[in-house]
Amino acid sequence: MCGIVGVLGNHEVAPILVEALKRLEYRGYDSAGIATVNNGTLDRRRAVGKLVNLSDLLVHEPLAGKSGIGHTRWATHGAPSVTNAHPHMAGPVAVVHNGIIENFRELRAELAEAGFQFVTETDTETVALLTQMYMNAGAGPVEAAYQTLDRLQGAFALAFLFQGENDLIVAARKGSPLAIGHGHGEMFVGSDAIALAPLTDRITYLEEGDRAVVTRNSLEIHDANGALANRAIKTIQIDAARVDKAGHKHFMAKEIAEQPTVIGNALANYLTADGHIALPDPGVDFTAIDRLTLVACGTAYYACLTAKYWFEQIARIPVEVDVASEFRYREPPIPDRTLALFVSQSGETADTLAALRYCEGKAARILSVVNVPESSIARESDLALPIHAGIEVGVASTKAFTCQLTVLLMLALKAASDRGTLSEEALADHVSALRSLPALMTTALEQNKAMQNTARRLSEARDVLFLGRGLMYPLALEGALKLKEISYIHAEAYASGELKHGPIALIDKHVPVVVMAPRDTLFDKTVSNMQEVMARKGKVVLISDAAGLEEANEGVWASICMPTVHNAVAPILYALPAQLLAYHTAVAKGTDVDQPRNLAKSVTVE
Ligand code: F6R
Secondary structure, rough: OOEEEEEEOOOOHHHHHHHHHHHHHHHHHOOOEEEEEEEEEEEEEEEEEEEHHHHHHHHHHOOOOOOOEEEEOOOOOOOOOOOEEEEEEEEEEEEEEEEEOHHHHHHHHHHOOOOOOOOOOHHHHHHHHHHHHHHHOOOOOOHHHHHHHHHOOEEEEEEEOOOOOOOOEEEEEEOOOOOOEEEEEEEEEEEOOOHHHHOEEEEEEOOEEEEEEEEEOOEEOOOOOEEEEOOEEOOOOOOOOOOOOOOOOHHHHHHHHHHHHHHHHHHHHHEEOOOOEEEOOOOOHHHHHHHHEEEEEEHHHHHHHHHHHHHHHHHOOEEEEEEEHHHHHHHOOOOOEEEEEEEOOOOOOHHHHHHHHHHHOOOOOEEEEEEOOHHHHOOOOOOOOOOOOOOOOOOOOOOOHHHHHHHHHHHHHHHHHHOOOOOOHHHHHOOOOOOOHHHHHHHHHHOOHHHHHHHHHHOOOOOEEEEEOOOOHHHHHHHHHHHHHOOOOEEEEEEHHHHHOOOHHHHOOOEEEEEEOOOOOHHHHHHHHHHHHHHHOEEEEEEEEEHHHHHHHOOOEEEEEEEEOOHHHHHHHHHHHHHHHHHHHHHHHHHOOOOOOOOOOOOOOO
């Protein structure tokens, strides 16, 4: 993960670097640092923990200069510490890095042999030392950086800054994204265009294997074969304003509350006035498709699991769903007429991107469902479907999940319509259910207090189980993931019917069991499983609608009443109590809700 920036500016660069790093802090917050060149002198400042610690340090120990690089870290090699924090310096060079140098052990051995000393436990230090070694041998800065890049294996986005060079950054991309921003007599480098948004909207995206020599007035790019490359400058539209919490205590609370609005936006972008699904050009013809492969990670994977039920039940298309990290190395056969679909909020998840690349040239079409339209996954797909969730800052995904679900359901409806598996009447029924979602979500959010009260009790648990059947099963998985990632309470989810095949042994009077069960055709079956839990003194939290609660509320530990909803869209609505229970439990426990420990928003390492 990690976020990197570089600025060749006309003003003092330290505050600009810090501001850009703020916009990249979603990539990691184990440490942060900047380096500048001031009248030819290279120097740096680094601090452990969140960016605010670096800002504090810079108040006491300012760093002058109009050229600089910066880094926010998600630790891979070496614990979070000042020593391991980037930029890494060796003699005349400073380096910031996102990714993993896979052959760093061999390189370290070679450097040790040549008499170089290591002060950090990181893989990145080898990059700085190699560059120093080549410069010691007489190479100029660009040549030394390029020679170093030739030696590196793994995935990286790198920026190099040099002693004595007030107007030079060397940047390189292999496996991790990197954008170059064009200003007026200024140039910028960033892990993404969002970091650069307040500085410029004119962006050149480096492609795989690209290396760039950046000065204030020029950009020279070489491709993976060393040939000069002509990469386009795109004008991008990103809201440059700093996203704020709009009066909420946390970004996560704000993003949960935004869901009626963003779901409305997603619907408006795909539904025509006469209730049909319109995809961006060139669209998809589902009669030319025999099967679907859905691939993603984490929450986006659970969105795919939910979509499997929709595509199979509504459009009668066989669906395979995989976590990207397994898919990419399993080398699965991809039969002709397979549509491969990748779901990712960030559009930069390394495993999902690698899985997409595996499908290139094998699948009939490559589609993606993304929140960041300029992301690598979007750019490398035949067709990218944006989810219109807006920037998601909270590390735990909330509104992106429900927008992913909404777009996936619309896609399943489009497939059903193309393949004639749904009557016009049934299609209209589903579309009207989708259109009812923003209002139903607003009603569901009014249950906030009930969820807060239940969460207070949940916060005392050591383990929590989630149960669901059918479309509620992937949601149970998502509920468990949300709870564990932000409250650090151990949580597991099971398909209700699986409980008695082993996990029921976990149940005793200390274990809350959250049961997601709208009053649908599977309700009675889920309630039977719930009774089995209560018979063993498990504490049931029943999330259902008025009809469901009237039938099955007796003896439960707590209940939450959802509005009555069409079966097909229920997982989108029931995501709200799953998110709010996790949120309030984390608040009750006093954890860092928006930036939970050990996590990062964009997972650009495998
Ligand atoms: C959990 C969460 C993660 C992401 C996963 C994939 O709340 O946010 O599990 O869903 O890391 O990220 P994207 O969607 O950016 O590919």
